[in-house]
Each structure stands twice: as structure tokens, then as C-alpha cells.
Amino acid sequence: MSTNVNTEPRHRRTSSGDNKPEGQMNERFVYKDDDAIEKPFNWKQLTRLISYMRPYAKQILPLIALMMIIGTATKLAVPFLTSMAIDKAIDPDPSVGTPSLTMLYQITIIVLVLYIIQWITGIFRIKYTNIIGQRVIYDLRADLFRHIQRLSFNFFDKRPAGSVLVRVTNDVNSLQDLFTNGVVNLIIDCVQLFGIVIILLLINWKLGLAVIVTVPIMFFISTKLRIRIRRAWQEVRTKNSRINSHLNESIQGIRVTQAYTQEEENMKFFDHMNKDSKKSWDKASAMNQGFGPLIEITGGFGSLILFWLGATLIQQGQLTIGLLVAFAQYVGNFWEPINRLGQMYNQLLVAMASSERIFEFIDEDPNIKSKPNATKLPQIKGDIKLENVVFEYEKGRQALKGINLDVKAGQSIALVGHTGSGKSTIINLLSRFYDISDGKLTIDGYDIRDVEVESLRHQIGIVLQDTFIFSGTIRDNIRFGRLDATNEEIEEVAKAVGAHEFIVQMPNGYDTEVEERGNMLSMGQRQLLSFARALLADPRILILDEATASIDTETELKIQEALKLLLKGRTSFIVAHRLSTIRHADHIVVLDHGRIIEEGNHQALMKEKGTYYGLIEAQYRFL
């Protein structure tokens, strides 16, 4: 029942007060369950969901409808033939005729043929519904992924990665049932129920009415019980997801746990969740076991009414034995669709919640996008101008408070300052990951909000501190910079930045597979790979965020060499804490709380003996 991906990845622990008795345990572990499992029925949303079937409606739906009609007709014909077999072939009224074995054989063969037809149409119906279901899910997942990729940084700022992941996996999967079985079964069941009601009333309206009256009661019991059982299982799933989530976090953070000897505390937390999961499983399982017998008892009660009233009507000569048997079969057939409709209702409630979450994402407008009349940014020289740039991530909290910078093409600018002073924010604005709140930001005189986003980002290369390595080969990772690069070009840039040496020493050289995030590579190696990636892209503007913060001196020398090459002839912004990286910069900008407090080259700033001088001094003292 459990899934690998967590539906509730966010859990929050209150501060740990040790050694509380078991009864108080719950207060210690507060979870934040903010993703509703089910939502009320919503027609608009359902029609939007069903509209995903439209592309396939013409091709596949008629086939499904045909199979459905044939299947239902054959199913409904069988009880009628049974009644004929009893009343005409086995025990006919002496005034009508004598028993006939030949007739019995003929009816049996017809019934057999009908069963075969029903079986074959069933196979094809399932096949076609599966095809349509899979295609719809494929389209929905693709739509969602395409859209998520376009969403702006501020969208991801507000959500943990886990919740985004869950929408593309769990929520889409939970719609799978609805499309593969649900919608088609809903139609079949309604048609079947309608057909049975008509037939029952035609056979004997009194008996028919007596039986039909019990239907809403059966439906109510079945649906209500199912909802409770499903909720109980959902609870089990949620609890298991929490265990998965905690396991994941524990394994990822095992080093920190052991270093701070928090194993015992972690175990207590795990044990609490484990017990919780067991308790919820016991509850769900007990409910499940009670469901079957209860349904049987209710069904038995219906049969009791049927046979009691039926026998009375036979005695009064208003009904034949054959018709009573057929009646009983039709009533038996009643159960199946009613049961399924109950299930379907359940499915719909879950689908409502999932689809609401999916559509919430699909409807989210990427707030960074090209204007309708945006022009392509031509090949740039690399002049950058910031005029009174103000920026706030959240309303009312300015991260930049009026930045003025005039950078000439080819210049290298170093941004320095204490943590949180706004360095990364400036470089985020240059690539237009966020839009400035006030002021003006131009590149070669073009306001970056007026040009196509792609044409802008295409000409800017970024090397971040946490260099992201994708799973794939080393070659693929470098090629990420320019997809049409040849193998020779890839090796050329790797040699230029000094990465070639370590790459060829790897088991499969450039074709060595690296894990997601490049865990098998050292920080310095990852850095060199991302330099190679940036050099391959050959952008006019290059941004390096803390690019040399976490490497040893030897690698740093190598990287210094690579950097010289990388920066040559480009406008570059370097955010670095290391003196060696910035001292050669043409212009150093010192930031503090979102403002520029000093600027100039290394020598000038050192002479000034201000904040920059202090930072450098502090670094030397520290070393």
C-alpha cells in the first residue's frame, strides 16, 4: 500500500524536551498535514479532467462504446434465457407444452455463446480503456512537467521540492484509475442499472418496486463504508510516507546525527512513527475484515424479501418460477454496478483533490516570461548598467536598496560583503531569475524585461557554488553548456580548464557515469566541470557565485588558471570570499545590507582602509 514518494514530506518537530512519558509523546511530534486527501465533488474540474480524453475521443471512444453496448446486452440477456429454460424447457405449464431437452440444449449453447461474446468484448474494452487512460496520464504528466520547468524561482522559493515532486508522481498516478477504469465503468454501470430496472419492472412491477426500494439503502451502506475504509488506508499510507520521509532524512543526515550523537533521539522519533503506523494499519485492517460480511448480510436481507414476496406471487399465479430465478439473477447483477459506483464515488473524491493540486500548478503563471512584443536580444557586447535598482523577495523587505553600477564590456566585477548583503541577489537579477522591483537594469542598452528571456539567458553563463551535476556521463555534463558541441570541442574545453587530467584517469574517461549531484566527484572536480561547461557555452557575460569557496589551495591554483581563461574577453561578475579570486578584478563592489558602501580596485580599496580592508585583514588573520 505504501508509496516511495511522500505525500506529506513536510513534518515538523517541536523542540525536544527529553524523557517525557509515553502519553505526552504526541505533543512532541507535530506534523504539518496540509495536502488534503480528498475534496468535494466539482463538476468544472471533472469536465476539465475529462477534456484530456478529447484528442482520443474520435478514435477510441466509439470502439469502447461498441464493446460496452454488446457486453451489457449479452449480460442482460442471460437471466432472461435462464427463465426461458426453466419455464419452457424444464418445467413448462402443462397447458403450454412438455419438457424439451433439445430446447434446453439450444438455450445452453446460446448462453455459452453469449458468455464468450461477453468475455471477448470485456478484453477489448479493457484494452482500449487502458490505452486511453495511459495516453491521458502521459499527456497530463508532460503538461505538468513542461509547465513546472517554466515556472520562476519565486515559485520554488515558496515550496519544498518534495511537494512539487509529489504532484508529478503521486497526484498524477492517483488519476490513473479514474481514467483507465473509472469513467468508462461509470457509463457501463449506469446503462446496466437502468437496463435492469426497466427489465425488473417489466417482469413484475410489484416485485420490481419492492427490490428497487432497497437499492438506495445498499448504495448508501456500500459508499459510506468504503469511504471510511479508504480513509483508514489513506491514513496508513500517510503514516508510511512519514516513515519514508524520516528514513530519507536520517540516511542523508547520518553523518550529522552520528557526529552529534543524536541516534537515541532519532530512534525515539522513529519508534513513535513506527507505532503510529502499526496502529493505523490494525484499524484499517479490522474495518476491511468487517466490510465483506456486512455487505453479505445486507445482500441476504434483500434476497429474503425477494424470495418471500416472489413465492407469494407464484402462489397467486402472478409469477413463474423461471421469472423468479431470472429476477434473482438480475438483482444479483444489481450489486456489482452499485458497488462499483460506490468505489467510483470514492475515486472521484480523491481525484478531485489530486486534480485540484495539479491544476493549481498548471494554472500558475510563470511571472518571469517574455512580453508578447519582446524582441530577441541580439549578440551582445556585454555592457551592463544598474540604475537605482531596488529588489524585494517579499513585500516590504528590501534585499537591494538602490544599486548603481556601470559595467563596461569585458570588465570583471567582484562582489564582496558579509553574508546576506545582497551579492547573490544581484546576480539573480542579471539573469532575470527575478524581476527588479524598481529602477532599471540594462544590457547593451536593452532593458532586460523587454527582450526574450531565452535570448538573454543564452548569452549569460553561470557557475554556482553548488555546481549541479546531473546523472549521466561526464561528457553529457559538459555538453549541457552547448548541446551541439562535438566530442573534440568538449575535450578542448576540459583541457583548457585543467579538467582533462582527472577525467582521463576515471574508469571510463569522458564516458564515466556520474551519479546525480556528482557525489563521486570532489568539490574541486565538480567546479572544473562546471567551468568547462561554461567555457563551452562561450557566453558574453559570465557569473561565478562563490565559485572557489570550498577547495584546497592546489586545486585553487588550477582553478585560478582556468578562471583567467574563462574571464578573458567577457563581462564577468564574481561573488567570492577568497581574496585571491577577486584581487585581480577590474572593479570591486562592497555591499552591506543591500547597499554599495565602497567600490574601486583592490589597491584603491586597500588604501581607503574601509570595510574591504577590514575583510581582507580578517581573512589574513584567520589564515
Ligand SMILES: Nc1ncnc2c1ncn2[C@@H]1O[C@H](COP(=O)(O)OP(=O)(O)OP(=O)(O)O)[C@@H](O)[C@H]1O
Ligand atoms: N529566495 C529568497 N526569499 C526571500 N529572501 C531571500 C531569498 N534569497 C535571499 N533572501 C534574502 O535577501 C537578502 C540578501 O541575500 P543574498 O543571498 O543576496 O545574500 P548574499 O550576500 O549572497 O549572502 P551569502 O554570502 O550568504 O551568499 C538576505 O537577507 C536573504 O535573507
